[in-house]
Amino acid sequence: MSKIESFKSHLAEGQVYKKDYIVLGTGILDGVPVENAQIKVPLKTLNRHGLIAGATGTGKTKTLQVISEQLSLKGIPSVLMDLKGDLSGLAQPGTLNDFIQKRSDVIGVKYNPMGLPVELMSISEEKGVKLKATVSEFGPVLISQILDLNDTQQGVIAVVFRYCDVNHLPLLDLKDLKRVLQYITNEGKEIIQKEFGQVSSASVNTIMRKIIELEQQGAERFFGEKSFEVQDFVRTENGKGVISVIRLTDIQSTPKLFSTFMLSLLSEIYETFPEQGDSDQPKLCLFIDEAHLVFSTATKDLLEKIEAIVKLIRSKGVGVYFCTQTPTDVPDSILGQLGLKVQHALRAFTAKDRKAITKTAENYPDSEYYETSEVLTNMGIGEALITALNEKGIPTPLAHTLVRAPISRMDILTESEIDTLVRSSELVSKYNVDLDRESAFEMLNEKLEEVEKAQEKAKLPTPTIPKPSTRRRAKEEESLIEELSKNTMIRQLGRTIFRELTRGILGSFSGKRR
Structure with missing residues (x-):
């Protein structure tokens, strides 16, 4: 031979x-x-x-x-x-x-x-x-990763997510995250300290600066709604599999955003797709170019x-x-x-x-x-x-x-070919819409306005009647905030509720569900 x-x-x-x-x-x-x-x-x-x-x-x-x-x-x-x-x-x-x-x-x-x-x-x-994806869908682990936080600062983020879960405050965009951080060190400081322990103002200030830095890199365009459904990756046209090309040329200078997005995407696919077993062909394949960007910052x-x-x-x-x-x-x-x-x-x-x-x-x-x-x-x-x-x-x-x-x-x-391709897309009309529904930012502001109105009503018209003690007044304010926090609810789409309550594989592998 x-x-x-x-x-x-x-x-x-x-x-x-x-x-x-x-x-x-x-x-x-x-x-x-x-x-x-x-x-x-x-x-x-x-x-x-x-x-x-x-x-x-x-x-x-x-x-x-x-x-x-x-x-x-x-x-x-x-x-x-x-x-x-x-x-x-x-x-x-x-x-x-x-x-x-x-x-x-x-x-x-x-x-x-x-x-x-x-x-x-x-x-x-x-x-x-x-x-797009909401802050809540990313979860505390990935948010901490993208912000490059230390252990203490990660603990603060964990408190924020826990507080929002318990009180039904949707974290949809970075504006919501910043507002809750302000709340836990100002108006809601006593409530947070009572339930979760003291939160360092210095740590919160550092986190705020890093969020602003992330916003300057364009991340505010990514965090929000309408959240992408990963099932839309699994499509065919005329018997051919659709190739979804995620264009990332303008975020090469922000590798943390890219790597964290990729990990969030993998987590969402894992959580969403059903078990397939040993089949004759894959359901979907993902190709991660410049993969060193994922691992160099991990x-x-x-x-x-x-x-x-x-x-x-x-x-x-x-x-x-x-x-x-x-x-x-x-x-x-x-x-x-x-x-x-x-x-x-x-x-x-x-x-x-x-x-x-x-x-x-x-x-x-x-x-x-x-x-x-x-x-x-x-x-x-x-x-x-x-x-x-x-x-x-x-x-x-x-x-x-x-x-x-x-x-x-x-x-x-060419640019004209890209424009033609985008115009013919069914998904563009589905996802390229700006939504800003009521979330943590609006709900906290509304809650505080109600507290202020209640305080105004509680003021007595004449000085002859003694004012309530500072301790009693603080207790009344705290009780009112707690009551409002418990009773304030938001009607959300079923899918968003599920994804906010189940943080994803990157949360579950951290040792406990957040």
């Missing part, structure tokens, strides 16, 4: 699939693409998560584009977090040329240019469906929560894919959970780079056909080392792969 035939047989041993699969490319041996040596990934294992890594300019984004295209053609929707702004081209067909035709022929796939169903989304001022506690989500969310039929420059950007505890690994070329310009390449090579299975550390530095653009899981969950042989070309446009949409 020739070396090529032996190589093809070696690859085929781990890739005999009874169920459906996607083709990512063809194997390369001694620098030459081998025909009929297709690298396949079964749909059945795509909820086992994955990694797409490689140096800048080696083709990571195009590989992400290829995978999301192939998923869409199989009727599987996906969510792409686009920090560089180069994924909108998925909505328009690609262009066939001699280079792409030759590549497709070698791989053994037909190149059929087409645009896929794309929904543009944003958490900032970018055009598209506005994704605390140890938060990393544990991310790991827990990654472990558990696959049972809901959801696959999570991290895109970054090197596997070392992803913590080992999470890296070990990833089934599909696509490694593009790395560059060795320094001694530190060479050490990183050696460490990266150790993350992949050994192969008699490759010296992994050498291949990592010699691969061209559009080539990658790939290992996946077969239908039995066993890693497939490592393959130096010529990756297929995207069938959609390998460039961004």
Whole structure:
């Protein structure tokens, strides 16, 4: 048996699939693409998560584009977090040329240019469906993370959320959060101290400053209503899965907002989606570009929560894919959970780079056909080392792969094309509305106005009658505030009530429900 035939047989041993699969490319041996040596990934294992890594300019984004295209053609929707702004081209067909035709022929796939169903989304001022969430839905853990609070300040936030839960004060936007913080150190100081202990004014002042800083970064546009329903990610059009592209190019300078939004999204999906079990294909796949932004700012506690989500969310039929420059950007505890690994070329310009390449090579299975550390530095653009899981969950042989070309446009949409796409969206009319219903800000102000009116009525007209003692008056005011706090209710939409009372997986894993 020739070396090529032996190589093809070696690859085929781990890739005999009874169920459906996607083709990512063809194997390369001694620098030459081998025909009929297709690298396949079964749909059945795509909820086992994955990694797409490689140096800048080696083709990571195009590989992400290829995978999301192939998923869409199989009727599987996906969510792409686009920090560089180069994924909108998925909505328009690609262009066939001699280079792409030759590549497709070698791989053994037909190149059929087409645009896929794309929904543009944003958490900032970018055009598209506005994704929003309430402060209450984020919960005390994530709010503390995004504000970078210490333990004492986190305790204050926990008191705020607990007080609002008990007294039915919806925390919808940052205005509500600031008003409650003012209340617990001023008008409601005695009530808070009685129920929860003393709250430091210095800690509250620090939190207020950090909220203002967050507002200056544009976060007030994200916190509020109407909250996005994650079920709207799971849609198909004409049998193709809808690709939701979340445009994040204008928040690269605020990585905490991005990372916290991502974790909140994963938590909401986990809490909302039903158990799917061991199905033949995933329900949804999420691709997190520039994943190092998630982990570089995460605390140890938060990393544990991310790991827990990654472990558990696959049972809901959801696959999570991290895109970054090197596997070392992803913590080992999470890296070990990833089934599909696509490694593009790395560059060795320094001694530190060479050490990183050696460490990266150790993350992949050994192969008699490759010296992994050498291949990592010699691969061209559009080539990658790939290992996946077969239908039995066993890693497939490592393959130096010529990756297929995207069938959609390998460039961004024009402004007019973006405008047309946004105008045709059904979700834009559903979510791009400004709501400011009665919440903690208005309710506390109303409560205090009622207290002031009651105090005015309690004043006697003549000085001949003794005034009530300070202690008695304070007690009366306290009783009135408590009564008003207990009796003040708000009619909320059923879904918002549920999401505010059940804080999400990031709250439940903190050891107790808040």
